[in-house]
Amino acid sequence: MKITLVLSQPPGYSETFFRSKIKGLKANGHQVVLVTAATNKSFDLCAHIQHPRVYKNPIRQLLSMLLVFVGLLAYWTKVNRYINLERKEGTSFKRLIEKIYINASLLKLNANWIHFGFATMAIDRETVPKAIGAKLAVSFRGYDIEVFLLKNRDCYQRLWMHVDKVHSISNYLLEKAFDLGLSKSVDSEVIYPAIDxxxxxxxxxxxxxxxxxxxxxxxxxxxxxxxxxxxxxxxxxxxxxxxxxxxxxxxxxxxxxxxxxxxxxxxxxxxxxxxxxxxxxxxxxxxxxxxxxxxxxxxxxxxxxxxxxxxxxxxxxxxxxxxxxxxxxxxxxxxxxxxxxxxxxxxxxxxxxxxxxxxxxxxxxxxxxxxxxxxxxxxxxxxxxxxxxxxx
Known part of the structure; x- marks a missing residue:
């Protein structure tokens, strides 16, 4: 099984939850790829891919986008599928160009699963797994469900429509997600944190x-x-x-x-x-x-x-x-x-x-x-x- 884990940054040495998860998956014969935002931090447990950087300088940003789009030509089938999925969602042309850029690393992948380590990581990436022929998994943690939603009430509505399987660190958070619109028909599982x-x-x-x-x-x-x-x-x-x-x-x-x-x-x-x-x-x-x-x-x-x-x-x-x-x-x-x-x-x-x-x-x-x-x-x-x- 080829599993892509999406996080904001590589897990530090003390972040045992993600590190132990990656070690366990590899020990059970799965291939794991970590995808994070652009960073200078390295990661030693599995292959590590980074999202394209977003630059404040418009000229530098334009050049970066041109290079990224040229690199996507070899993956046109996946990109075209992604474009069609986003058009069905009503995404504007300008926003579509931006989303192709920020999701370029994911669109190149060959994976069975894309697992977003936090629900917030899945925002603006909900249709990417389907575009590359993968399933979408997401994890619920306290900040995602308890804090972020205070100012972003409907931010997960697209996610609810596309998610294939849910992991929650507690029954409490899973029930909160159901209250927020996640269908109870979606496959879900509670896996608690663990201790080393x-x-x-x-x-x-x-x-x-x-x-x-x-x-x-x-x-x-x-x-x-x-x-x-x-x-x-x-x-x-x-x-x-x-x-x-x-x-x-x-x-x-x-x-x-x-x-x-x-x-x-x-x-x-x-x-x-x-x-x-x-x-x-x-x-x-x-x-x-x-x-x-x-x-x-x-x-x-x-x-x-x-x-x-x-x-x-x-x-x-x-x-x-x-x-x-x-x-x-x-x-x-x-x-x-x-x-x-x-x-x-x-x-x-x-x-x-x-x-x-x-x-x-x-x-x-x-x-x-x-x-x-x-x-x-x-x-x-x-x-x-x-x-x-x-x-x-």
């Missing part, structure tokens, strides 16, 4: 939770949907209860959001309790995670959340808002704890309750979390599921 336990074991060796302050950790972008305002308010409640704690937040945001949250922390007199660490590498992030006592996720919505899964794999007590797919990630009162969304005072109460549980109770929760992640979220299971995804 070999890497996790190395991190566990450096675990150190010594110290007088109770240690909390959150891994999240500094963005409203991650509930950072609620996190700060929860910290205020904890401080008012005379809890001696340190709450680290790993993740970056744009300057506006970073300054806003730093100011709120200052106004709440929480500079010694809530620490914004910014962006850290994956290894550094897991190192911090290994030292924490409770991992907290205040997101107002989540497509699934790898950080929560990694925290459970490390045996950390996890506490999250009951939002989005977090109830699929955490089994409440079994592998972790869920608290009503948008109620910081209840979240603070739950944190204190968990802190006060006996060591035996905490250890039971920890071991159940580790066992469930090991049993249900392994790289081997993910590789098998994706191999079957394209053949069933």
């Amino acid at each position: 336990f070999d890497f996790i074991k190395k991190i566990q060796l450096s675990s150190d939770t010594l110290g007088t302050k109770f240690k909390l950790l959150t891994i999240a972008r500094l963005h409203w949907i991650k509930g950072i305002d609620d996190l700060i308010e929860t910290a205020q409640h904890l401080k008012s209860k005379q809890i001696d704690f340190e709450w680290k937040v790993i993740g970056e945001g744009d300057q506006k959001h970073t300054e806003r949250y730093a100011y709120h922390i200052y106004k709440a007199d929480l500079q010694e309790q809530v620490l914004l660490l910014g962006k850290l590498s994956h290894a550094e992030t897991l190192e911090e995670l290994s030292k924490t006592e409770i991992y907290v996720q205040t997101s107002l919505s989540e497509g699934f959340c790898n950080a929560v899964l990694e925290a459970q794999a490390l045996g950390k007590l996890c506490l999250a808002y009951d939002a989005g797919a977090l109830s699929e990630n955490i089994q409440n009162n079994t592998t972790g704890f869920l608290s009503p969304k948008g109620q910081p005072h209840l979240l603070a109460q739950k944190i204190i309750e968990v802190m006060q549980r006996s060591n035996h109770e905490k250890e039971q929760i920890s071991q159940k979390a580790i066992q469930r992640v090991h049993d249900d979220f392994s790289l081997e299971q993910q590789a098998k599921s994706f191999s079957e995804f394209y053949t069933t």
Whole structure:
């Protein structure tokens, strides 16, 4: 099976979801090609093709288009089929020329499947798979369904008409897609993220939770949907209860959001309790995670959340808002704890309750979390599921 995976950029070393997927497909005998935007980054796991660059200089852009179009002459049958499909969709001549250019790399391919790693990647490319005789697959992730659609409500209507198979990282996102117009007759499958336990074991060796302050950790972008305002308010409640704690937040945001949250922390007199660490590498992030006592996720919505899964794999007590797919990630009162969304005072109460549980109770929760992640979220299971995804 020849599978083309379309992403915005090559997966970094720490982006285990896509890297493990590619490794698993190749191990199961599939040919994989990665297609991304033009970039200086290299990729080592499979063939890597780039989309043509878009230049601001009109002369340079015109020359690039001429070269690309000449290169497409040998693929005229596919290009002509694409033109006819786009005309049926009502695409204007000017827009058609632009779309032929941006999709030139895909129109040259010989593939059984074109799989867009994010739904947003499929916009303006919906008819390309049919033009080259391939099937169209797409993955749903939190940003695609929860955030992008806030300003682009009908952006996936063409995709719904052309998609052959859907992968979602959670049942929650799949149901949201159905609500947005995806037909339930379209073949779909939920394949959850997976954990690299070999890497996790190395991190566990450096675990150190010594110290007088109770240690909390959150891994999240500094963005409203991650509930950072609620996190700060929860910290205020904890401080008012005379809890001696340190709450680290790993993740970056744009300057506006970073300054806003730093100011709120200052106004709440929480500079010694809530620490914004910014962006850290994956290894550094897991190192911090290994030292924490409770991992907290205040997101107002989540497509699934790898950080929560990694925290459970490390045996950390996890506490999250009951939002989005977090109830699929955490089994409440079994592998972790869920608290009503948008109620910081209840979240603070739950944190204190968990802190006060006996060591035996905490250890039971920890071991159940580790066992469930090991049993249900392994790289081997993910590789098998994706191999079957394209053949069933």
